[in-house]
Amino acid sequence: MKILDNEEYVITVIMAAGKGTRMKSNKSKLVHKIYGKELVRRVAELAYKIGSDEVVTVVGHLREQIQEVLGDSVKYAYQDELLGTGHAVMQAIPYLQGKKGKVVVLYGDVPIIRPETLKKLIEKSVTSKEYATLLTAIYENPTGYGRIVRDEGGNIEKIVEEKDANPLERKIKEINSGIYCFDIEELLKALKFIKPNNAQGEYYLTDVIKIMNDKGLKTGAVIVEDNTEILGVNDRAQLELLTRVLRMRINSEHMRNGVTVEDANSTYIYDDVKIGKDTVIHPNTIIQSNVTIGENCEIGPNAFIREGCVLKNKVKIGNCVEIKKTTIGEGTKVPHLTYLGDCKVGKNCNIGCGTITCNYDGVNKHQTIIGDNSFIGSNVSFVAPVKIGNNVTVAAGSTITEDIPDNTLSIARERQINKEGYYNKK
Numbered sequence: 001m002k003i004l005d006n007e008e009y010v011i012t013v014i015m016a017a018g019k020g021t022r023m024k025s026n027k028s029k030l031v032h033k034i035y036g037k038e039l040v041r042r043v044a045e046l047a048y049k050i051g052s053d054e055v056v057t058v059v060g061h062l063r064e065q066i067q068e069v070l071g072d073s074v075k076y077a078y079q080d081e082l083l084g085t086g087h088a089v090m091q092a093i094p095y096l097q098g099k100k101g102k103v104v105v106l107y108g109d110v111p112i113i114r115p116e117t118l119k120k121l122i123e124k125s126v127t128s129k130e131y132a133t134l135l136t137a138i139y140e141n142p143t144g145y146g147r148i149v150r151d152e153g154g155n156i157e158k159i160v161e162e163k164d165a166n167p168l169e170r171k172i173k174e175i176n177s178g179i180y181c182f183d184i185e186e187l188l189k190a191l192k193f194i195k196p197n198n199a200q201g202e203y204y205l206t207d208v209i210k211i212m213n214d215k216g217l218k219t220g221a222v223i224v225e226d227n228t229e230i231l232g233v234n235d236r237a238q239l240e241l242l243t244r245v246l247r248m249r250i251n252s253e254h255m256r257n258g259v260t261v262e263d264a265n266s267t268y269i270y271d272d273v274k275i276g277k278d279t280v281i282h283p284n285t286i287i288q289s290n291v292t293i294g295e296n297c298e299i300g301p302n303a304f305i306r307e308g309c310v311l312k313n314k315v316k317i318g319n320c321v322e323i324k325k326t327t328i329g330e331g332t333k334v335p336h337l338t339y340l341g342d343c344k345v346g347k348n349c350n351i352g353c354g355t356i357t358c359n360y361d362g363v364n365k366h367q368t369i370i371g372d373n374s375f376i377g378s379n380v381s382f383v384a385p386v387k388i389g390n391n392v393t394v395a396a397g398s399t400i401t402e403d404i405p406d407n408t409l410s411i412a413r414e415r416q417i418n419k420e421g422y423y424n425k426k
């Protein structure tokens with residue numbers, strides 16, 4: 001969707017220079033992960049999802065770590081001294097100068113905003129011809145946030161920070177999320193007027209609102225419907241909280257799409273997972289990113305489906321099964337206690353309890369291929385690379401080191417010896 005004219009840009013500025021002291025970490029707060037993905041990577045991906053032409057990340061503290069994660073997927077501005085949110089945006093000026101369009105401001109530590117919400121913010125700024133559009137929220141307990149001061153007509157006058165607010169202003173429940181959409185040219189003009197004459201001695205980006213209003217430029221807001229979207233991460237407890245919020249959001253979406261999730265609290269479905277309808281997910285199941293699961297499958301309990309797996313329809317993955325980069329054909333069952341890595345299994349197979357692919361030789365990973373309608377007995381090891389044909393039966397306890405042709409029974413284990421009378425001799 002193209003909202004702006006062709007010569008107009010959407011440039012997103014991600015504020016990522018903060019210290020994150022409360023994480024008590026040697027790592028930058030922004031490289032901590034939710035569902036395997038760094039906070040700052042989530043925000044950068046979000047920026048591209050909303051159609052940004054350019055993303056500028058303002059880095060300062062532990063910048064190398066953030067740059068290692070984002071690489072050249074974004075541009076960088078450097079803030080050596082943390083002199084406030086307005087000062088942070090000033091560092092991005094070289095990327096904004098001479099351009100027309102919108103600037104979206106995001107925080108590197110506010111990673112779970114829905115792209116639809118930001119698109120709504122940009123759309124409102126365009127359709128209502130606003131020079132600043134704020135993402136605000138109504139909080140029962142607004143402590144710590146900037147408050148949105150409106151006039152009798154409901155128009156936004158200014159944002160006042162808690163530390164600068166009078167007792168009446170402190171009672172205001174509409175808060176500033178810190179996420180905005182600005183007109184590029186008018187933001188650049190307004191930034192020149194920001195002064196650090198406030199309780200914290202900082203350059204407040206929030207001052208831009210009053211500066212624009214005083215100039216007679218229209219400003220407005222989108223009030224976020226789901227307050228959890230604008231939650232930020234300051235400490236490990238909030239990291240867990242956001243993971244939980246994301247978990248419930250993703251699980252609910254799959255349930256709405258026709259997937260049965262028996263226990264949403266213990267089901268961890270990462271981003272970018274597709275699951276067909278009438279599939280049932282049993283408790284304690286983890287499904288990582290980039291996994292596709294068909295219809296009428298049964299997964300878990302206690303299953304670990306790692307990145308890159310594809311399960312066709314009617315597949316069963318049972319208790320204590322881990323699979324990685326593995327494709328499983330329609331109707332195949334892997335009922336319990338199995339590890340399949342770098343594996344391709346055909347249709348209508350049964351993989352017995354305790355089957356293991358020995359896919360790693362200490363240096364490289366190797367593939368195991370199993371054809372259709374094959375029956376793998378319990379406790380079989382496949383020493384990869386190895387190729388098993390169609391209609392194969394592998395005897396329990398076999399260690400398979402060589403390929404098996406179609407229509408074959410393979411037994412690869414020592415014969416049993418019974419020494420009779422042994423007990424009496426002892």
Ligand code: UD1
Pocket residue numbers: 015016017018019058079081082083084085086087088107108109144145146147159161175176177178203204205206232
């Ligand atoms: C800011 C807003 C406040 C809003 C709140 C929402 C201002 C003046 N206030 O408050 O109205 O309710 O966010 O969370 O903008 N950062 C930098 N460089 C700096 C300062 C901050 O990169 O010099 C980054 C931080 O790392 C953080 C974000 O900007 O990701 C916000 O900074 P923070 O200090 O948390 O903002 P607040 O003062 O809490």
Ligand code: MG
Pocket residue numbers: none
């Ligand atoms: Mg601050």
